[in-house]
Every structure is written in C-alpha cells, then in structure tokens.
Amino acid sequence: MLILSFESSCDETAVAVVEMSEDIKKIRSSIVASQIEMHKVYGGVVPEIASRAHIEAISNLTINALSEAGVTLEEIDVIAVANRPGLIGALLVGVNFAKSLAYANKKPIVAVNHIMGHIAANYLIYPDLQPPFFAFVASGGHTSLINVKSYDKCETVGKTRDDAIGEAFDKVARVMGLTYPGGAAMDKLAGEGDKNAVKFPSAAITGDNLDFSFSGLKTAAVNYIHNQTQKGEEINKADIAASFTDTIVRSVIKKLELAHEKYGFKVFALAGGVAANSHLRKAVIEFGEKKNIRILIPPLSLCGDNAAMIGAAGYYQAKRGKFETLALNAYATGSVDGESF
Ligand code: KG4
Ligand code: ZN
Numbered sequence: 001m002l003i004l005s006f007e008s009s010c011d012e013t014a015v016a017v018v019e020m021s022e023d024i025k026k027i028r029s030s031i032v033a034s035q036i037e038m039h040k041v042y043g044g045v046v047p048e049i050a051s052r053a054h055i056e057a058i059s060n061l062t063i064n065a066l067s068e069a070g071v072t073l074e075e076i077d078v079i080a081v082a083n084r085p086g087l088i089g090a091l092l093v094g095v096n097f098a099k100s101l102a103y104a105n106k107k108p109i110v111a112v113n114h115i116m117g118h119i120a121a122n123y124l125i126y127p128d129l130q131p132p133f134f135a136f137v138a139s140g141g142h143t144s145l146i147n148v149k150s151y152d153k154c155e156t157v158g159k160t161r162d163d164a165i166g167e168a169f170d171k172v173a174r175v176m177g178l179t180y181p182g183g184a185a186m187d188k189l190a191g192e193g194d195k196n197a198v199k200f201p202s203a204a205i206t207g208d209n210l211d212f213s214f215s216g217l218k219t220a221a222v223n224y225i226h227n228q229t230q231k232g233e234e235i236n237k238a239d240i241a242a243s244f245t246d247t248i249v250r251s252v253i254k255k256l257e258l259a260h261e262k263y264g265f266k267v268f269a270l271a272g273g274v275a276a277n278s279h280l281r282k283a284v285i286e287f288g289e290k291k292n293i294r295i296l297i298p299p300l301s302l303c304g305d306n307a308a309m310i311g312a313a314g315y316y317q318a319k320r321g322k323f324e325t326l327a328l329n330a331y332a333t334g335s336v337d338g339e340s341f
Helices: 036-040 047-069 088-105 114-125 165-175 183-190 215-230 237-263 278-291 308-319
Strands: 002-007 012-020 025-034 078-084 109-113 133-138 143-150 153-159 267-271 294-296
Touching: 002 047, 002 088, 002 308, 012 047, 012 308, 025 047, 025 114, 025 308, 036 047, 047 088, 078 088, 078 114, 078 308, 088 109, 109 114, 109 308, 114 133, 114 143, 114 267, 114 308, 133 237, 143 237, 153 237, 165 183, 165 215, 165 237, 183 237, 183 278, 215 237, 237 278, 267 278, 278 294
Parallel strands: 002 078, 078 109, 133 267, 267 294
Antiparallel strands: 002 012, 012 025, 133 143, 143 153
16 A cells, blocks of 8 residues: 655654555655754744745655655555644644645545554554554653554553653753754763763652653753852753753653553553654663563654654554545644554
8 A cells, every 4th residue: 555644743844655565564755844944043833834834845745755755646545644633733734735635636535643653653663563562652742651452442541741751851952052952952962961960850750650740850950050050150061961861761761660560561662753862762772671571663764753654554544444534624632542553
C-alpha cells in the first residue's frame, strides 16, 4: 500500500510517501520543512504564522515528496493526514489540503492521531514490532506513558498533569539564552556540565501513580537562574543543563520502573521530539538492560514531527477500512485512549 501522508499540527510542514504491507514498512520519501526560523524571534510558535507558512509550503512539498519517492499521485492508494491534537489552524491546513487531494483524485483518506503517529514511527524502524508494548511519548506538547495493549486498544496509564516535558526543556533553555527551540541545545550543554551541581525537585509525582509534573521543576530552574543573576553571580549554564536534564531523566526512569512493576511489559518504545535527547536515550537503554526489556528508539529523523510516522499509523487505519468522508475535521485535543493501529 502506497500512502501519501501529511503532518501540520505545529511548526513543521511535512509530507511523506510510505510503502506499507505486512512485511514491508518503507519510507519512500519524507520531507520536513521547519518553520523554526520564523518563530525564533518570538521565542515560541505563533499559531497564525504557523498556519500561513503551512499554506505556503504544502503544495510544493507534496510535489517534491512524490517525485523523491518516484511515484505519481495516481499510484497512491491512500491519503493520510494528522487531524488531532495540535494547533487548530495549523491542523486545518493539512486536513483541507489532504481532503482536496482525496476528492480531486478519488483517493480514500484516513485521519491520524498525532500521538499515535509518534508511536508508529517505531513500526518503520522495527517492522516486526507488534502489540502488546509500552510507549513513552515525550514531545513539546505531550508527555504520555501508553499501554499499547493490542492493535485496537491503547490506554494512557500516565501523563503530565501540567507542562509537557519538551516545554520544560524549551523554557529553561530560553531563560538561559540558548537557541530556540532549546531542547537540542540543552542536550549538548548537559554533556559538558556537572549533573550534581544543582538540586532540583523531581518531576515524578509522589505516590502510586504514573504521572508527572514538570511545572515545579521548570519554575525551580527558572527561579534559580534569576536568583543567581540578581545576586550578580555568574551562572554555569552547563551545570544547570546537566542537573536539570538529570532530574528529568531520573524522574522518567522512576516512573518507567514503577510502570514495569505494575504491568511487566517486555517491549518498550520511546517516541516524540524529546526521544532525541541523548541522556534520556542512554538511560532508557540501561533501564532495558537492567530489566531485560526490548528497547525501541527511533533515529533522530523520526523522533521530531514528520509525515512518515503519520503514514505508518495511517496504514493501520486503512487496513481496517477506517476511511473518512469529506466531513473530516481537525481537533485541538485528542488522547490515544480508544485509538487503534
Ligand atoms: O515531537 P516534536 O517535534 O513536536 C511536538 O509534537 O511537540 O517535539 C518537539 C520538542 C521540543 O520541545 C524540542 O525542544 C524537543 O522536542 N527536543 C529535545 C531534543 N530535540 C528536540 N528535547 C530534549 N533533547 C533533545 N535532544
Ligand atoms: Zn509531535
């Protein structure tokens, strides 16, 4: 099955062609046009600018994705589009473009939950992957621990109660004057600092639950930086990045260990933009070795937002005949509970 897929939920316009079957999970092309430069000056994503930039980019990206894949629109079997959750104006661009293409070319269309897309990135790299498995989706907008029980049953067993993990990285990076978005810069800097230099509060909520809170940790780091600066003391950015990152990593591992105690999963997949974090990747691999769990981590190109992951998730929708009509809409919210692969 050849799938043309679209992702426009935030600040990346992405189009891909993936070839999917029982045995083949192949990315034929995957183009991501980042809007980072446009939002940099504001220190965060400006939704109106994001929507406009998606409109300007999406047609040409589609032409390029098809040509890189070496296929024509006629050869495409299914169109897949991320329609939830995300910035509503941004999502609507992808949804309307995909619907127009489907209508004009008489192609079936499937709708994909963006979070399910992040998880599905793993199917592209590990074609033998099958539920049941556990997944941790860590991105700029989401932090969820998900029990993928079967192809048609996903359950969120833990999540953030306030800020997303990536949001916390980005905020602290911004206060330290690092380049936007700060996650990658924090990652690099953390490798150069002392992780025991500053004590920050854990993001793992105490008690018998699998939830996180990144807001207190984020505020503690921001306050620490402001206090040091006000006292006229030089801040050691690398030490802050290292201590902050280590606190996040330890918080995540703590909840993964608890989840493993409760559910005893054998396969664990990392997903989302923050899955690119080298310190988190290392800790998750160690966690897997210690508990004898198969660890799946996508390459960096499939951690951040991309359309190949939307195509991969869309394949499972198409396979079970879950096609949409032209009444398909976009939604700002949407959990994975009740979703299927
Ligand atoms: O999945 P994604 O591209 O978009 C959302 O769905 O939100 O994730 C983007 C997030 C940003 O917060 C970015 O700073 C973070 O992923 N990120 C990282 C790293 N690379 C990207 N965070 C920590 N370490 C990294 N290496
Ligand atoms: Zn994402």
